Amino acid sequence: MASQAPFTLKWGIMATGWIAEMFAKDLLTNPACRGVSDVRHEVVAAASSTSKERAQDFLTNTVKAPSSAKAYGSYHELVDDPDVEIVYVTTPHSHHFQNAMLALEAGKNVLCEKALTVTASQARKLVEKAKEKNVFFMEAVWTRYFPLSIKVRELVKSGVVGPIYRVIADLSFNKDKPDGTVDFADSHRIVNMDLAGGALLDFGIYSLTWLFQSLYHVQPEQEKEAPKVVAAMNKYHTGADETTSIILQFPKHKSMGIALASLRVGTDVDGLNTGGPAIRIQGSGGEIQVMGPAYRPLQYKVIKKDEPGKVEVVDCPIPKDEERDWGHGTFWEADECARCLRDGKKQSDTMPWSESLVIMEVMEEALKQGGVTYPDLITSDVYEPNGALNTGRK
Ligand SMILES: NC(=O)C1=CN([C@@H]2O[C@H](COP(=O)(O)OP(=O)(O)OC[C@H]3O[C@@H](n4cnc5c(N)ncnc54)[C@H](OP(=O)(O)O)[C@@H]3O)[C@@H](O)[C@H]2O)C=CC1
Numbered sequence: 241m242a243s244q245a246p247f248t249l250k251w252g253i254m255a256t257g258w259i260a261e262m263f264a265k266d267l268l269t270n271p272a273c274r275g276v277s278d279v280r281h282e283v284v285a286a287a288s289s290t291s292k293e294r295a296q297d298f299l300t301n302t303v304k305a306p307s308s309a310k311a312y313g314s315y316h317e318l319v320d321d322p323d324v325e326i327v328y329v330t331t332p333h334s335h336h337f338q339n340a341m342l343a344l345e346a347g348k349n350v351l352c353e354k355a356l357t358v359t360a361s362q363a364r365k366l367v368e369k370a371k372e373k374n375v376f377f378m379e380a381v382w383t384r385y386f387p388l389s390i391k392v393r394e395l396v397k398s399g400v401v402g403p404i405y406r407v408i409a410d411l412s413f414n415k416d417k418p419d420g421t422v423d424f425a426d427s428h429r430i431v432n433m434d435l436a437g438g439a440l441l442d443f444g445i446y447s448l449t450w451l452f453q454s455l456y457h458v459q460p461e462q463e464k465e466a467p468k469v470v471a472a473m474n475k476y477h478t479g480a481d482e483t484t485s486i487i488l489q490f491p492k493h494k495s496m497g498i499a500l501a502s503l504r505v506g507t508d509v510d511g512l513n514t515g516g517p518a519i520r521i522q523g524s525g526g527e528i529q530v531m532g533p534a535y536r537p538l539q540y541k542v543i544k545k546d547e548p549g550k551v552e553v554v555d556c557p558i559p560k561d562e563e564r565d566w567g568h569g570t571f572w573e574a575d576e577c578a579r580c581l582r583d584g585k586k587q588s589d590t591m592p593w594s595e596s597l598v599i600m601e602v603m604e605e606a607l608k609q610g611g612v613t614y615p616d617l618i619t620s621d622v623y624e625p626n627g628a629l630n631t632g633r634k
């Protein structure tokens with residue numbers, strides 16, 4: 241019997257920074273290397289707000305896209321390209337609302353990097369626009385699509401360690417310097433308030449992802465309970481949060497989660513994971529541990545209360561395309577986008593709009609309690625197609 245041709249999704253990459261490179265290279269890997277045959281990807285265009293030359297260099301030299309891929313010197317041109325079926329928004333958090341709206345307004349499907357937006361209101365407006373335009377829209381929380389995450393969600397649902405009552409998740413990097421600063425220039429997007437920097441929106445979202453994956457997402461729809469939030473933040477001299485701790489309480493489910501993020505201490509103390517798991521999913525009958533980093537986990541362990549000393553260790557390596565010498569792990573979320581589009585779905589069941597919105601509400605509340613206030617330009621939910629965030633750097 242002849243096998244069906246794979247569904248092909250044609251991508252346009254908006255911006256040419258670090259994650260754009262990781263993702264575009266993943267798109268260009270052979271899906272067979274990860275055992276996928278039903279979908280495939282093409283990079284048909286990339287745009288840089290800096291210059292067309294930068295976009296061309298990105299396509300030709302950085303990611304080695306086919307020569308037919310088009311380079312644009314503006315985000316506007318990218319979203320107007322009829323060959324582009326889905327736009328991947330890879331700008332700093334500050335820009336996501338305006339850039340994703342630009343693409344949605346043009347009728348494009350959109351995969352938008354995390355954190356989805358700076359405010360919950362911005363996220364709601366994007367969801368409304370996706371609905372109005374009848375297009376696919378998803379927050380790029382790639383970790384959720386890892387086979388490891390899928391397996392851990394299954395384990396949680398199966399009750400292998402009993403009902404889950406507590407989850408502790410940490411994504412922190414020790415960037416502490418003896419002079420009291422951290423190892424990022426004040427202009428760097430991770431600490432720059434104009435770019436919505438800070439530990440929460442950059443790292444903490446992954447800690448929250450693990451809380452939400454194992455305490456919220458797995459709950460039946462009719463039982464879903466938005467958490468109560470208690471948060472504390474220490475602020476860096478730029479005004480961004482440098483160490484953030486959030487407690488989420490789900491009283492109806494008798495469960496709690498603790499999400500941690502810091503630029504001063506590291507989850508992985510010595511680079512060898514000697515410090516233990518980044519994530520502990522604790523049930524009455526045992527615990528599932530995930531070795532970090534939280535965004536790209538490669539191993540989990542199951543420890544049961546009634547089997548003392550016995551630890552099931554499962555490695556989940558990221559497959560590599562040997563020919564392209566590449567495999568970062570973002571291809572699984574790309575495959576999800578392709579399958580959703582193939583199947584006519586406008587949102588992903590694994591990262592539904594409703595959950596992105598609840599997470600944005602949680603982060604907004606945490607920022608409020610922590611006293612972090614971002615500039616008006618980047619918290620506005622008024623779409624400005626020709627504003628600075630859509631047309632070039634301020
Ligand atoms: N999923 C993941 O694992 C990761 C996700 N991220 C997320 O991706 C997004 C981008 O992060 P990352 O790639 O590390 O960031 P980079 O700074 O490396 O790239 C961001 C790009 O955005 C464009 N840009 C437009 N306006 C500005 C501006 N005012 N200042 C800086 N850049 C601007 C630039 O591209 P150009 O000049 O071409 O327009 C720039 O190269 C963030 O939301 C981040 O949270 C980041 C790292 C990993």
Ligand SMILES: O=C1OC[C@@H](O)[C@H](O)[C@H]1O
Pocket residue numbers: 442443535
């Ligand atoms: O999303 C991310 O994951 C990896 C981190 O290094 C990066 O800063 C962050 O944006």
